[in-house]
Amino acid sequence: MTQAVKRKTTLKSPRDVTIAVMGATGSGKTSFINMASRSDLRVGSGLRSCTMDIQVAEEFELDGCNVTIIDTPGFDDTTRTDTDILKLIAAFLSTSYEHGYVLSGVIYMHRISDLRMGGISTRNFSMFRKLCGDSTLKNVVICTTMWDRVSPEEGEAREHELANEDIFFKPVLDKHAQLVRHSPRTPESAQNIMRRLIRNQPWALQIQKELVDQRLDISQTAAGSELNKELLEQAERHREEMRELEIQMLAAIEEKDTETKAELEMERQRLRADVERVEGEATRMADEYSAQKRRLEEKLQEMEEQSRAEQARQEAEYQKRIEELRNESGGSSKASEEIAELRAELEKLRKQRRGGGCTIQ
Numbered sequence: 331m332t333q334a335v336k337r338k339t340t341l342k343s344p345r346d347v348t349i350a351v352m353g354a355t356g357s358g359k360t361s362f363i364n365m366a367s368r369s370d371l372r373v374g375s376g377l378r379s380c381t382m383d384i385q386v387a388e389e390f391e392l393d394g395c396n397v398t399i400i401d402t403p404g405f406d407d408t409t410r411t412d413t414d415i416l417k418l419i420a421a422f423l424s425t426s427y428e429h430g431y432v433l434s435g436v437i438y439m440h441r442i443s444d445l446r447m448g449g450i451s452t453r454n455f456s457m458f459r460k461l462c463g464d465s466t467l468k469n470v471v472i473c474t475t476m477w478d479r480v481s482p483e484e485g486e487a488r489e490h491e492l493a494n495e496d497i498f499f500k501p502v503l504d505k506h507a508q509l510v511r512h513s514p515r516t517p518e519s520a521q522n523i524m525r526r527l528i529r530n531q532p533w534a535l536q537i538q539k540e541l542v543d544q545r546l547d548i549s550q551t552a553a554g555s556e557l558n559k560e561l562l563e564q565a566e567r568h569r570e571e572m573r574e575l576e577i578q579m580l581a582a583i584e585e586k587d588t589e590t591k592a593e594l595e596m597e598r599q600r601l602r603a604d605v606e607r608v609e610g611e612a613t614r615m616a617d618e619y620s621a622q623k624r625r626l627e628e629k630l631q632e633m634e635e636q637s638r639a640e641q642a643r644q645e646a647e648y649q650k651r652i653e654e655l656r657n658e659s660g661g662s663s664k665a666s667e668e669i670a671e672l673r674a675e676l677e678k679l680r681k682q683r684r685g686g687g688c689t690i691q
């Protein structure tokens with residue numbers, strides 16, 4: 331039996347569903363989640379990202395499923411590097427997977443109001459693909475937002491382009507991802523989008539399989555190696571610029587141009603610091619990912635202990651009430667009914683405890 335299959339037996343009860351939302355900053359992730367779950371997570375204003383961390387919305391019920399939505403930061407944060415974001419998302423996804431949480435779906439948000447799929451959108455989408463892999467795409471919904479900011483004709487033309495061009499969403503739609511509109515912007519629309527995912531067979535994302543099942547180092551994962559490659563290319567470009575500067579400096583020395591030489595020297599020092607920073611970032615990825623993971627692991631364990639303690643307390647309370655009813659009632663039918671109800675609740679709690687479930691909040 332593979333690890334992934336074994337893990338499913340320790341999942342929360344079958345009706346519990348977890349969905350992650352990804353996409354660029356300002357694409358409307360948090361607003362959508364608040365609408366679907368009627369939560370109150372903080373929404374961004376302007377370009378500042380509000381989802382500094384991964385946020386978990388309040389669990390809510392939809393068509394008999396207990397749904398938990400995970401809000402993630404985009405790969406375009408104003409204060410943190412893409413490597414920081416990857417470490418955060420990867421640590422969260424791998425730790426939660428180890429604890430038995432498998433996603434039933436991922437929603438990728440994109441603003442239909444964007445004129446072109448610019449650098450930031452392309453980057454976010456490419457990281458999204460590396461995190462998900464190809465085999466989970468049937469559990470992916472690409473959701474377009476901001477329909478109120480375009481005319482219907484404009485929106486439709488852009489949607490057509492996004493769906494039919496290889497550089498946009500066509501490759502994932504060909505592999506069974508769905509393209510949907512969050513429009514009109516209402517709780518019903520958000521919940522209808524959730525309905526497309528909640529009955530899915532939960533499936534591990536590529537990065538979860540890489541980190542947990544295959545035990546790869548984060549820099550060896552598809553997403554990690556993409557970032558690492560870029561960082562090392564960036565360092566190489568800086569080194570090339572440094573070599574050019576050195577040639578110019580030699581010429582300045584020959585011409586006894588001390589002013590230019592001093593300027594070039596300063597520029598060279600700046601570039602050297604940059605090369606060191608970029609190379610450091612690539613090598614720090616693995617260490618910091620492990621530290622992030624340890625923190626999450628501790629938090630999850632603490633929550634699971636709390637949840638187990640709470641369940642044990644509840645079980646003891648039900649048990650005590652059953653005893654009291656038995657002693658008091660002398661077999662009245664009302665008391666028997668209550669005892670039966672309490673027993674059913676008790677059994678439910680025991681099953682949950684055996685399943686080891688808890689909610690990440």
Ligand SMILES: Nc1nc2c(ncn2[C@@H]2O[C@H](COP(=O)(O)OP(=O)(O)O)[C@@H](O)[C@H]2O)c(=O)[nH]1
Nearest residue numbers: 355356357358359360361373374475476477515
């Ligand atoms: N006009 C319009 N504004 C939206 C829509 N969705 C979100 N917003 C606004 O866009 C901004 C960014 O949204 P937010 O949910 O924080 O995006 P996130 O960074 O992806 O979580 C906020 O001011 C939202 O109120 C939409 O469909 N239409």
Ligand SMILES: [Mg+2]
Nearest residue numbers: 359360380381
């Ligand atoms: Mg947000």
